[in-house]
Amino acid sequence: MTYMETNVYNMEGKNIGTVALPEAVFGVAWNADLVHQAVVVQRSRARQNLAHTKGRGEVSGGGKKPWRQKGTGRARHGSSRSPIWSGGGVTHGPTKDTVYAKDITKTMRKKALLMSLSAKARDGEIIVMDTLTFPEGRTKHAAQTFTALRAEKHMAHIGKKGGRVLLALPTYDAATIRSMRNIPFVGSEEARNLHAKDILACKYVVLPKESLSVLTELATKKKERSESKE
Numbered sequence: 001m002t003y004m005e006t007n008v009y010n011m012e013g014k015n016i017g018t019v020a021l022p023e024a025v026f027g028v029a030w031n032a033d034l035v036h037q038a039v040v041v042q043r044s045r046a047r048q049n050l051a052h053t054k055g056r057g058e059v060s061g062g063g064k065k066p067w068r069q070k071g072t073g074r075a076r077h078g079s080s081r082s083p084i085w086s087g088g089g090v091t092h093g094p095t096k097d098t099v100y101a102k103d104i105t106k107t108m109r110k111k112a113l114l115m116s117l118s119a120k121a122r123d124g125e126i127i128v129m130d131t132l133t134f135p136e137g138r139t140k141h142a143a144q145t146f147t148a149l150r151a152e153k154h155m156a157h158i159g160k161k162g163g164r165v166l167l168a169l170p171t172y173d174a175a176t177i178r179s180m181r182n183i184p185f186v187g188s189e190e191a192r193n194l195h196a197k198d199i200l201a202c203k204y205v206v207l208p209k210e211s212l213s214v215l216t217e218l219a220t221k222k223k224e225r226s227e228s229k230e
Contacts, residue, residue, distance in 0.1 A: 004121065008209065010130045013148025019128050019209060024219040026121040028114040035196050037104060038112035042197040044102040053093030056081050062088070109195070114219055116199035124154055127206045132167065137175035139182045146186070158204050159186050166202040168194055170210035191215055 004026065005018045021027075056062070062081030069076050083091040120126050127149070134141050146159035157163030167180060167188040180188045189198060191211040199205060207215075 006121070006124075006126060006128055008128050008130050009149060009152075011132060011145050011148075013145065013151055015152075016130055019212070021121055021126070022212065022216045022219070025114055025212075025215045026118050026126070028111070028118040030115055030119055031111075034108060035112045035115055035200070038109055038196045039200065041102045041104040041109075042195050044100050047100045049096050049098055049100060051094040052096045053090035055091075055093075056083060056089030059087070059089050110218065112196040113194055113199065116196040117194075117205065117215070120199060120205050125204050127155065127158070127204055128212070129206060129208050132176070132206065132208045133173060134176050134179040137178040139179050142176075142179040142186075143183055146183070155204070159183060161185060163204060164202040165204045165206055166194075166198055167206045168208075168211045168215075170208055170214050192218060 004021050006021055007015045008017050008019050010016050056079065059081045062079040066077045066080050067074065077085075079085075079088075081088045083089050117126070132145070143159075146165070149155050149158050150160075155163070159165050161184075164185045165187070167176075167186065168191040169176065169188060170191055172190055177188050180186050187198075187202070191207070191214040194215075
C-alpha cells in the first residue's frame with residue numbers, strides 16, 4: 001500500500017519522475033517515548049567503558065603490617081593500601097567490569113526505525129535516487145552528485161554543514177562507500193542495518209530505489225510470518 005509520492009533524481013541532480021513510498025515504512029505514527037528509548041539503548045551499546053579504579057587488592061604494596069597491633073598508641077592497621085590511606089585502594093569506584101548496555105526488543109527497535117523514516121518523509125527529507133553507484137570509488141564523482149542536487153531549493157545544503165546525509169545502500173558496495181568516506185557530513189550504511197539513531201543524526205536520508213524494497217521487506221517480514229502461521 002502506498003503512502004505518498006516523492007520525486008526521483010538521477011546522479012546529475014535532475015528530477016526524472018516520481019515514486020510511491022510504501023505506507024508500511026513511511027506512514028508510521030510518531031511515538032517520541034519509543035524513539036527516545038531506542039536511541040538510548042543504541043548509545044548505551046556504543047559506550048566504551050574506560051574508567052577503572054583499583055581496589056585495595058589491586059594496588060601495589062601494603063603486604064607488611066604498618067606497625068604492631070598494640071602498644072603504639074595509634075589506631076590499628078593491617079595494610080597501608082587500605083582505602084583510608086593515601087595511595088590506597090578506591091572504595092566503590094568505577095571499574096571496567098561495569099556493563100552499561102541496555103536492551104530493547106526487536107519489534108520496538110524496528111518500530112522506532114520506521115517512525116524515524118516516516119518523520120523524515122513527512123518533512124520532505126527522504127531523497128530517492130534512481131541509482132547511486134560509483135564503481136571507481138572516486139570521491140570527486142560522489143561530490144559532484146551532491147553539488148548537482150543542491151540546485152534544488154529544498155536541498156540547498158545537502159552534503160554540507162547543516163545538511164548531513166545518510167546514504168542507505170541496498171547492499172554492501174565497497175567502492176561506493178569508499179567514494180563517500182572523505183566527504184564531510186556524508187555517511188553510508190546498508191538499509192538493512194539502519195537504526196533510529198542513525199536516521200535522527202542526519203538531515204537527509206538518501207535512498208537508491210532498490211533500498212525501498214529492502215526497507216519494505218524489513219517492515220513486513222514479521223507480519224507475513226504471523227499470517228502464514230494462521
